[in-house]
Amino acid sequence: MSNATPNKWNIKMGADLKNSIPEGPLDKKWDNYKSGIGVVNPANKRKYTVLVIGTGLAGASAAASLAELGYNVKAFCTQDSPRRAHSIAAQGGINAAKNYQNDGDSIWRLFYDTIKGGDYRAREANVHRLAQVSVNIIDQCVAQGVPFARDYGGLLSNRSFGGALVSRTFYARGQTGQQLLLGAYGAMMRQVDLGKVQVYTHREMLDLVKIDGHAKGVIIRNLRTGEIESYAGDAVLLCTGGYGNVYFLSTNAMNSNVTAAWRCHKRGAYFANPCFTQIHPTCIPVSGDYQSKLTLMSESLRNDGRVWVPKTKEMAQKIQRGEIGPNDLAEEDRDYFLERRYPTFGNLVPRDVASRNAKYVCNEGRGVGKTGLAVYLDFAESIKRLGRKAVEDRYGNLFEMYERITGENPYEVPMRIFPAVHYTMGGLWVDYNLMTTIPGLYALGEANFSDHGANRLGASALMQGLADGYFVAPYTVGDYLAGQKPVNPADTSHEAFKEARDGVDKQIKRLLSIKGSKTVLELHRELGLKMWDYVGMSRTAEGLQKVLKEIPALRETFWNDLNLMGSDMEWNRSLEFAGRLADFLDLGELMALDALNREESCGGHFREEYQTADGEALRQDDAFAYVAAWEYTGEPGAPVLHKEHLQFENVKLTQRSYK
Amino acid sequence: MSNLNLTLKIWRQPSPDAPGAMHTYKVDNISTHMSFLEMLDVLNERLVKEGKEPVEFDYDCREGICGTCGLVINGVAHGPRKLTATCQLHMREFKDGDVITIEPWRANAFPVIKDLVVDRGAFDRIVAKGGYTSVNTGNARDANEIPIGKEDADKAFDAAACIGCAACVAACPNASASLFVSAKVAQYAHLPQGHPERERRVLKMVQQMDAEGFGNCSNHGECEAVCPKGISISNIALMRREYMKAALKTGAAVV
Ligand SMILES: Cc1cc2nc3c(=O)[nH]c(=O)nc-3n(C[C@H](O)[C@H](O)[C@H](O)COP(=O)(O)OP(=O)(O)OC[C@H]3O[C@@H](n4cnc5c(N)ncnc54)[C@H](O)[C@@H]3O)c2cc1C
Numbered sequence: 001m002s003n004a005t006p007n008k009w010n011i012k013m014g015a016d017l018k019n020s021i022p023e024g025p026l027d028k029k030w031d032n033y034k035s036g037i038g039v040v041n042p043a044n045k046r047k048y049t050v051l052v053i054g055t056g057l058a059g060a061s062a063a064a065s066l067a068e069l070g071y072n073v074k075a076f077c078t079q080d081s082p083r084r085a086h087s088i089a090a091q092g093g094i095n096a097a098k099n100y101q102n103d104g105d106s107i108w109r110l111f112y113d114t115i116k117g118g119d120y121r122a123r124e125a126n127v128h129r130l131a132q133v134s135v136n137i138i139d140q141c142v143a144q145g146v147p148f149a150r151d152y153g154g155l156l157s158n159r160s161f162g163g164a165l166v167s168r169t170f171y172a173r174g175q176t177g178q179q180l181l182l183g184a185y186g187a188m189m190r191q192v193d194l195g196k197v198q199v200y201t202h203r204e205m206l207d208l209v210k211i212d213g214h215a216k217g218v219i220i221r222n223l224r225t226g227e228i229e230s231y232a233g234d235a236v237l238l239c240t241g242g243y244g245n246v247y248f249l250s251t252n253a254m255n256s257n258v259t260a261a262w263r264c265h266k267r268g269a270y271f272a273n274p275c276f277t278q279i280h281p282t283c284i285p286v287s288g289d290y291q292s293k294l295t296l297m298s299e300s301l302r303n304d305g306r307v308w309v310p311k312t313k314e315m316a317q318k319i320q321r322g323e324i325g326p327n328d329l330a331e332e333d334r335d336y337f338l339e340r341r342y343p344t345f346g347n348l349v350p351r352d353v354a355s356r357n358a359k360y361v362c363n364e365g366r367g368v369g370k371t372g373l374a375v376y377l378d379f380a381e382s383i384k385r386l387g388r389k390a391v392e393d394r395y396g397n398l399f400e401m402y403e404r405i406t407g408e409n410p411y412e413v414p415m416r417i418f419p420a421v422h423y424t425m426g427g428l429w430v431d432y433n434l435m436t437t438i439p440g441l442y443a444l445g446e447a448n449f450s451d452h453g454a455n456r457l458g459a460s461a462l463m464q465g466l467a468d469g470y471f472v473a474p475y476t477v478g479d480y481l482a483g484q485k486p487v488n489p490a491d492t493s494h495e496a497f498k499e500a501r502d503g504v505d506k507q508i509k510r511l512l513s514i515k516g517s518k519t520v521l522e523l524h525r526e527l528g529l530k531m532w533d534y535v536g537m538s539r540t541a542e543g544l545q546k547v548l549k550e551i552p553a554l555r556e557t558f559w560n561d562l563n564l565m566g567s568d569m570e571w572n573r574s575l576e577f578a579g580r581l582a583d584f585l586d587l588g589e590l591m592a593l594d595a596l597n598r599e600e601s602c603g604g605h606f607r608e609e610y611q612t613a614d615g616e617a618l619r620q621d622d623a624f625a626y627v628a629a630w631e632y633t634g635e636p637g638a639p640v641l642h643k644e645h646l647q648f649e650n651v652k653l654t655q656r657s658y659k
Numbered sequence: 660m661s662n663l664n665l666t667l668k669i670w671r672q673p674s675p676d677a678p679g680a681m682h683t684y685k686v687d688n689i690s691t692h693m694s695f696l697e698m699l700d701v702l703n704e705r706l707v708k709e710g711k712e713p714v715e716f717d718y719d720c721r722e723g724i725c726g727t728c729g730l731v732i733n734g735v736a737h738g739p740r741k742l743t744a745t746c747q748l749h750m751r752e753f754k755d756g757d758v759i760t761i762e763p764w765r766a767n768a769f770p771v772i773k774d775l776v777v778d779r780g781a782f783d784r785i786v787a788k789g790g791y792t793s794v795n796t797g798n799a800r801d802a803n804e805i806p807i808g809k810e811d812a813d814k815a816f817d818a819a820a821c822i823g824c825a826a827c828v829a830a831c832p833n834a835s836a837s838l839f840v841s842a843k844v845a846q847y848a849h850l851p852q853g854h855p856e857r858e859r860r861v862l863k864m865v866q867q868m869d870a871e872g873f874g875n876c877s878n879h880g881e882c883e884a885v886c887p888k889g890i891s892i893s894n895i896a897l898m899r900r901e902y903m904k905a906a907l908k909t910g911a912a913v914v
Contacts, residue, residue, distance in 0.1 A: 065796040080717065081783050083823055084725040100803060136797070143799035145792050145852040147816040154806025172816060178724055179819060186791030193787040201780065224772050253720040287692040292700055293721045401723065404740075404747050405694075470796045519707050521700065565712045570674060571773040573715055574707070 007641075009596055017270070017629055017644040020431040021125040026650050027107070030129045033432075034475055038482030045070030047486040050477065051218055051233035053205045053260055055082030055188065057181055057462060058445025059239030061469030064187035067196035069474055071481075072489070074231060075188065076203045076220060078255050078576075083185045086241050086253040087465065090177020091298035091398065093159060093169035094462040096134040101158050105166040107131045112651060114460060117163040117350050118425070118453020119603035119619065120653050121273070121627070123646060125432060126450045133471040134463050138170055140470060144183040148172050159300055159394075161458035163350040163658075169459045174298055174397045180462055184469070203229070204576065205260045206507075207500040208236060208267045208441065215441035216487060219500045221508075223576060226569040228501055230492035234484055235440045235477055238264060239469070242424035242446035244277065246584045246591065247536070248528025250421035251283060251296040261428050261447050262583040269436040270629035270642060272429035272449035274587065275595035278456055278604045279537050280422030281307075281354035284405055284415075285374040294420040295405055297377070298398055299458040302347045304382040304391065305415070307354070308334045309375050313365040320372050326414050337361055345658040352455045352604045352617070353658060355419035359537050360615065362418075369416045378414035419537060423461060425452045425604065426594075429629040429644070433476035434468060437629075440484070442477060444468035449627070454603025508568045511578045516561030520577045523558050527581070527588055530554070535592050538606045544596040548589065552637060555585045586636040593630075597641065600624045612655070621653050663689040663750060666758040667702065669714055672771050679771065681760070691751040695738065696721060696728065698750055699761075715774040723747040723887060726822035729829065730775055731762040736826035736885040744824060744887040764825055766834035768872045779825050781871040782839060788867040789860035790843045792852050811849050818845035820888045827882035827890075833874030838882040840868050841898035842890050848901055858905035865902055 006012050022033040040048065048071050052063045055077040063075040077085060097110040110131040115122055138156070142148065148170050149157045158167040172179040191197040202223040209217030215236040220229045243258035244250035265271045282297045310316045311333050318324045337357055339346045347354075358375045361367065368374050383391050388411060392399070399410045406416070428436050428443040430450055435442050445465035452460060534547035558581065566572040600620035601610040610618040627644040664687045672679030686702050693701070696718055703713035718728040723744040730745045732738035738748045753759065761775065769777040807815075819842070827838035844861050847853025853860070876895055883892040 061796075068795045079719055079725070079727060080779055081726075081823065083783075083786075084719055084727050086720065086725075088725045088822075089720045089722060098802070136799070138802045139799035140794075140796060142802040142805075143792065143794045143852055145815070145847055145850050147812055147819050147846065147850065148802075149816075150807055150809050150812040152809050154808050154812075155803050172819075175724065175820060178822070179816075182819065183791075186786065187794075187796070189783065189787040190791045190793060192783075199783065201783070224778070253725060255719045288690050290690065290693050290697045290701055292694070292697050295722050400742070401747070404723075404743060405749065407692075407749070407751055474796070519704055521704060563707060565707055565710070571715055571776060574713060 011593070011597055012640045014631055014640040014642040017429070017642050019123060019644055020433060022432065026124060026128050029125050030132055037475060037479040040478055040482050042070055046072060048072065048481050049074065049233040049487070049489040050235050050237060051231055052076070052237045052239060053218065054085065054239035054241060054447070055185065055199070056085035056087035056239060056241055056445060057184055057465035058447070058469045059085070059237070060181065060184035060188045061466050062237055062239060062444055062473045063197050064184060064191055065470050065474045066477065067191035069478070073191070073197045074200065074233065075197055076200045076205060078202065078204050078223065080201055082188065082199055082201065083182060085181060086256050087177045087181045087462070089253060090462055091174045091296065092300040093161065093171035093176045093459040094137070094180060095161070095168050095459040096138045096170060096463065097131055097168060098135055098138060100156060101167045103166045105168050109166065110134060110168065113164050114451065114457060115453070115651050116656060117457040118455055119617065119656055120453065120621070120625065120648065121276070121602055121646065122451055122453030124648060124650055129472065130451050130464055130467050133467045136471055137463060137466045141180060141183050144187060146172065146179045146183045160303055160348060162299055162302065162348045162354065163457040171300065174395065177462060180466065184466070206263060206504045206579070208264045209496050209500050210267055210438065211494055211496050214439045217492060217497060219504050221504070224571055226572065228504055230497045230501060232487050232489050232492050234481055234487055235442065237442045237444055237473060237477070238428065238447050239444045240447045242427070243587060244421045244424050246527070246588050247421040247531045248524050249286065249291060249294050251280060251294050254293060257580040257583070258587050259580050259583045261443070262587055264428065264436065264438065264441060266632050267438065268632070269438050269441060270429040270631050271426070271590060272627050272629045273426040273594065274591040274630070275535065275598060275605055276425035276454050276603065277421060278351055278423040278425060279355045279419045281351055281358055281419050282377060282417045283420035284402065285369055285371065285418040295401065296420070296422065297402060297415065297417055299351070301377060301395060301398065304394065305347065305377040305379050306336055306381060307338050307347055307375055307377055308336045309361045309366040309368060311335045316366045316368060316372065319368045320370060326368070326376055335366070342658045349658045350455060350457060355537060356606060358419055374416040374418045376414035377417045379410060380414070383411065423456055425449065425454060425456055429627065433479065434473055435476065435480065440480060442473060444473055454605055507579070508575065511562065511575065512564050512568060514560065514562045514564070516563050518557065518561050518563060520562065520564070520574050520581055523554070523562065524577070524581050524584070527551070527554055527585060531588055531591070535588070535595055538608050539595050540608045541596060544592050547592050548596070551585060551589045551592065558582065558585060589637050590630055590639060593637070593639070594628055597628065598624055616655070661755065663691065663753060663755045663757070665689060665753065668758065668760045670762045671714065671774050673773065675770050675772060689750055691749070693750045694721065694746060695732070695748040695750065696746050715776050717776045718746055721746040724822060726824035729764055729824045729826055731764065731829060733760055736764070736829040737887055742887055742889055744822070764829035766828045766873070768834065769825065769828070782823055782825065784871065785836070785840060785864055785867045786843065788863040789856065790864065792847065793856060805851050807850060815846050815849040818842045818849070818890065818894055821890050822888055824887065826885045826887065828873065830881040830885040831874065832879055832881065833877060835876045836868050836873040837876035837895045837898065838886065838890055838892065840864050841894035844898045844901055845894040848897060857901065858909055861898060861901045861905050862909065
């Protein structure tokens with residue numbers, strides 16, 4: 001960028017970003033937009049090929065919907081079946097402003113809760129559109145045969161999630177993501193049978209191909225054979241999920257990664273708000289240093305479970321040493337700290353608030369379990385009130401999962417839980433059309449940054465993924481294609497393909513040739529610990545500056561001392577993971593820089609220097625009501641910062657209060 | 660609890676066409692809180708340090724829902740604990756000194772890719788034939804317009820809970836995919852949304868199942884016994900009824 005003048009952290013500033021939000025009042029923008037866009041003639045749609053990377057909720061729903069419209073779709077995923085995308089693991093539910101419970105819900109209320117929940121760092125127009133289409137999502141899923149929970153009268157039931165005072169969450173026992181994904185996967189497989197979608201499994205996108213500045217293809221590694229393949233298309237949709245695994249331990253599936261997004265970033269797509277990550281309050285605590293991932297206990301449990309720790313440190317220590325158990329503690333010796341501090345929302349405060357409070361009580365020495373890094377989630381009262389059967393109906397599979405992992409029975413002993421990395425609000429920057437800064441390259445679902453601001457509310461990721469894929473991208477991508485001449489999908493002879501393929505090949509060969517002494521897992525764990533300690537639940541300028549020196553040093557070690565076995569022309573899991581770790585090392589540095597630059601606390605980004613007298617996040621709206629979008633300059637650690645200033649025309653910025 | 664010293668006998672096969680064989684490894688000091696796959700991670704870390712190729716196995720969510728992992732452990736698909744996928748099996752199910760054999764899913768329809776990793780693409784091809792309702796995006800009416808009794812909704816859910824791991828095929832002496840296919844058929848048979856395509860669905864999915872080279876069901880019941888999600892074998896009976904009705908009604912010659 002020309003005219004770039006560095007700020008106090010030596011960050012270069014670029015031009016502000018425009019988000020192409022349509023004119024008109026908030027609730028008319030989407031309709032106005034739809035009536036004004038370009039449309040491809042039905043007979044011409046079959047001349048276009050759309051490359052969809054990822055088959056989670058966002059990817060599968062987009063692939064199905066675009067194919068139904070008549071476009072040719074090629075869909076890629078890293079797993080052996082599209083149905084195994086990480087969306088499958090979502091437990092608790094999906095929000096929609098149906099107001100079936102007659103409790104005063106509305107599109108406006110869902111919009112408002114989401115903006116407020118995101119601590120006023122999301123774009124109004126996108127969030128309103130999300131709330132609008134939320135109702136269509138539930139209709140669509142029911143028509144697909146998604147077996148949502150129902151009441152005896154045969155109508156859909158709802159539950160409550162954090163950050164909302166209405167009951168608007170639809171669910172399918174504790175397996176909502178699975179059922180929604182199987183619905184979208186089914187819709188996509190129907191198009192496979194009709195010849196409109198081709199699915200490529202065990203494939204990893206390793207680069208984007210740009211021709212005349214537009215996204216026109218991808219470079220893919222076939223994970224089964226190791227071959228490098230090229231695919232040409234008229235648009236590329238990145239639906240590749242979040243980057244929580246930069247922390248190594250997270251609730252994400254082990255294959256979740258940032259590689260596709262990061263390689264597009266290197267090709268010119270700006271990366272927005274990377275430091276906005278969500279730490280989920282209710283996960284099963286770490287049990288040892290062999291730990292490979294963390295397991296979430298759905299937020300829905302906070303509907304009926306009460307969070308507490310012992311009132312005193314002395315009692316907590318007895319529990320930590322195993323001298324007494326939680327059931328030995330009398331009612332008056334327990335501190336239900338969320339109910340005490342937040343009487344209105346109680347155990348249902350948003351995730352960032354619940355997580356931070358768990359950390360505080362553990363810092364005070366009142367944590368439980370062997371390590372003292374856990375708090376209780378107790379169902380005794382609900383079991384008394386509702387009966388064991390009712391509790392089992394609601395949460396049976398989650399209780400079983402807990403028992404399997406910990407060996408303890410939560411019907412009898414309170415669960416032990418601790419916060420864990422869960423979701424990433426940041427992602428590729430997109431405009432209102434979900435297009436990145438590279439024309440023809442879109443980002444959908446968790447891979448983009450657009451709707452959740454600095455904190456996502458529970459049950460809103462599934463909603464966003466399906467909104468993007470079923471109801472938004474089919475319009476906006478069509479609008480773009482209407483202005484493009486179709487490419488020949490069989491022709492990948494352009495120089496740009498060769499250049500990208502060579503780059504990918506070179507990196508793979510380099511990784512295999514290092515032959516050092518460290519394993520990928522060791523190095524990833526090391527990065528994860530640094531990220532958790534310095535870019536985790538709370539951050540300081542001092543810690544961030546420290547980690548900004550440590551990550552580049554770790555990257556040096558990675559590129560000089562990694563040891564990989566096997567070859568590139570076969571199935572080689574460690575090689576896959578090494579490529580992903582290379583990108584996580586770059587991303588980790590950008591996250592720390594973004595966190596350092598953002599001198600305020602908002603949502604999941606808590607800078608210790610910016611808090612109210614009672615420890616709540618303190619925003620600095622005058623200076624930071626913007627989206628930070630980072631441009632890659634060829635050197636990780638020296639990006640250019642572009643701002644998108646957030647305009648709040650419909651809600652008033654206030655300090656979030658859940659008291 | 661004390662830690663475990665174990666002997667592992669693992670199937671190693673370098674590539675789809677190469678011959679495979681069982682190899683023996685010792686692992687020491689395994690915490691009983693570890694998951695089975697974390698135990699294999701520990702082995703692999705050591706192998707790489709010794710300059711040997713790690714054992715390849717597939718996995719993703721490690722919380723029993725994606726259906727990616729799947730090992731035959733001591734001859735049982737997903738190992739000794741009922742209703743538990745391999746990734747949720749923990750080492751507290753084993754004893755110090757145990758010898759554990761670890762093999763891939765074995766079925767003609769699932770070629771080995773490497774070591775313990777197999778290709779289950781056949782399942783996707785079956786789903787493509789009818790594992791859905793044919794409704795385009797945007798055509799749906801209000802979700803509460805058709806009430807569905809809780810019992811039916813629950814039954815549909817119970818069948819839909821299948822994770823597609825294919826343990827049922829691995830456990831079946833005939834390598835039949837009937838439990839998997841019947842679970843999808845049953846989900847839609849219990850829901851009004853599934854009814855318009857009821858006959859077509861069962862006929863086409865069964866036809867594809869046969870074309871993929873899966874065996875026939877002869878009621879051994881091993882599938883239900885190993886299913887990590889407790890999918891009931893009664894779904895297979897339901898699928899047979901659905902199939903007969905459909906074949907009679909449409910006059911399909913394949914009865
Ligand atoms: C345990 C858990 C529980 C959750 N529960 C809820 C909940 O109850 N409600 C809610 O709203 N949200 C929940 N979430 C969040 C939600 O599940 C995710 O944000 C959402 O499913 C993401 O969907 P997606 O389509 O964007 O990406 P994903 O489902 O992550 O899919 C990513 C896809 O991209 C593919 N991919 C990735 N990289 C590449 C590459 N380089 N090349 C090719 N393909 C690639 C993968 O194979 C996969 O198909 C939960 C998350 C977790 C971890």
